[in-house]
Amino acid sequence: MGTQVRDAAIVGIHEFPSRDVKGRLSPLHIKAQSAARALDDAGLKWSDVDAIYDAGEGGGMLAGLTIAEYFGIRPNVIDTTAVGGSSYEFHAAHAKRDIAAGKAKVALLTYGSRAHSAAQRIGVGGRAAGRHPADNLDVFAGSTLVSNYALVAHRHMHQYGTTSAQLAEIPVATRYHAMRNPEAVQAMKDLEFLDIRETTVEDVLKSRMIADPLHLLECCMISDGGGAVVIASADVARNCRKKPVWILGSGEATKYPENGGDITISAAAQSGPSAFGEAGIQPSEIDIAMIYDSFSITVLTILEDLGFCPKGEGGRWVEGGILRFDHKGGPALNTDGGGLSSNHPGMRGIFLLIEAARQLRGESHSQVPGAQLAVAHGNGGMLGSRHAAGTIILGRD
Amino acid sequence: MADIKPVATRPLPDLTEEDTRSFWAATNTQRFVYQQCGSCGMVVFYPRQHCTGCTTGRLEERTSVGKGTIYTYSVVRQSYHPFFRTQVPYVVAWIDLDEGPRFLSNVIGVTSPDLSLIGKRVEITWEGHEGVSIPLFKLI
Helix, strand or coil: CCCCCCCEEEEEEEECCCCCCCCCCCHHHHHHHHHHHHHHHHCCCHHHCCEEECCCCCCHHHHHHHHHHHHCCCCCEEECCCCHHHHHHHHHHHHHHHHHCCCCCEEEEEEEEECCCCCCCCCCCCCCCCCCHHHHHHHHHCCCHHHHHHHHHHHHHHHHCCCHHHHHHHHHHHHHHHCCCHHHHHHHHHCCCCCCCCCCHHHHHHCCEEECCEEHHHECCCCEEEEEEEEEEHHHHCCCCCCCEEEEEEEEEEECCCCCCCCCCCCHHHHHHHHHHHHCCCHHHCCEEEECCCEHHHHHHHHHHHCCCCCCCHHHHCCCCCCCCCCCCCCEECCCCHHHHCCCCCCCHHHHHHHHHHHHHCCCCCCCCCCCEEEEEEEEECCCCCEEEEEEEEEEC | CCCCCCCCCCCCCCCCCCCCHHHHHHHHHCCCEEEEECCCCCEECCCCCCCCCCCCCCEEEEECCCEEEEEEEEEECCCCCCCHHHCCCEEEEEEEECCCCEEEEEEECCCCCCHHHCCCEEEEEEEEECCEEEEEEEEC
């Protein structure tokens, strides 16, 4: 680890506690409340913030213009990279780069959504024609978001022999962690989950099929929510309230349908090596894997593509509960409960950074003793067609 | 008597969209068209004005014979869309046409879909609408 550069660290975090704001708060309210709590967590003030990163969910095309005014700050760096759920891993990568270049000292990332209150039928709703040439070619076919991911799962099964029982290991592990996280348990109550308890592989396989081969319990929730992350330069980080969580490496990539392409390989195969290479570590050294769990197959594919196991062997690799925080042999997966069982307001990437930071501070409800290294991998867009991937490697002192 | 509701119909493409309008125009004569670069030979699909393989080539329109292989599929069992909710369960699949293009469509007439669908041969069956025909697929 001698080549690691520790020039930027996560110093403040906040996950907005409610998953059901009953329409009473706007995304901007959630963003601002979360930002204030994350700055408190770091021991910093609004006026310390000199760089802002925003995916545009609160301000649309002019987000870069309006969000600074809403917060009441005057940043020198404004970055509105919007790549869906992976936006926040891109933001963290850019914040490290901007801080290293001397353009900023305190970067603020925020997210707010009321996808649940607004009854957005993200998973199985209809889709609009004409936004993009590719969408205009397949709008007639009625592929839902769930079936888009299911297309990857079926091909993975065909190509590598992966089974539904193996895929079910992923939601079983995340539910195991969710049941230890009071906010996740409350989220499942607020969103009217039936039978809130630890689950088994059999439970997952008995839940109803939404789009073959994906069962209900392999699909993430749709919640309200949001959060904030503060990233600071080394000199600022040393004087913050909490121990710094260093950004050690990053990678970015996109993937899209190509004639003859392999749908089982995600953009993580491109972003992962970049991030691990910069950090100078191997996947086997990772204690905590915060992987975007929109669906079971998303995690399985990304674990393989990041190099935790050889391509195609993920199904066998996840068997036997190795992704649980109290199980040896693999990284602890999504120890907050994940999008499957804790928090998914549409773009979950910020929570991957937040829970990874909790683990490296020793603050998780499913704490891995002495956790040193974490990976946060965001996947934005749709795994079965076009998506973006952001990989961030994090480490503590 | 219950209220008489308008019959929901399949969502159709925007026939004015700049990149795909020539594709949809060709469906009126039941032709599935794609592009190939006259210089580098790159098959480009979805349609565009530029070659993604080289910077100088001109794309030429080709017509597929309409046969291909199922690359992967899913069976949609739940949809809130007013048309598709009346169609469940139905098969969505990526089809690899023999000439190269990979196309997302429905495979119709499949009674008991299972993993063996992957790799099965299919051909286009056209569903006619006002101003456009939709290329669906059936097993050969």
